Amino acid sequence: ICDSHKQLERWKDLPIQAVMLERNLVNMGMIREIHSAGKQVFVWTVNSAGDMKGFAEAGVDGIISDDTRLLGKTIGEL
Secondary structure, eight states, X not given: OBSSHHXXXXXXXXXXXXXXXXXXXXXXXXXXXXHHTTOEEEEEOOOSHHHHHHHHHHTOSEEOOSOHHHHHHHHXXX
């Protein structure tokens, strides 16, 4: 679980299957790099429909939200 760039630097050295990223750390390059290593990308905490759609379209494997009703509705529309 990463909420800073310093924490994020260590993901390659850890025996993990998924990287949990605070929403401000996520970008397309990071998603591609983590996926290329055979790991999943989860993003947290995403509470707006626009951001939910954007992250889903970017290819993250999971979205964590405080508003699960909005998340279900938004992802269901994709």
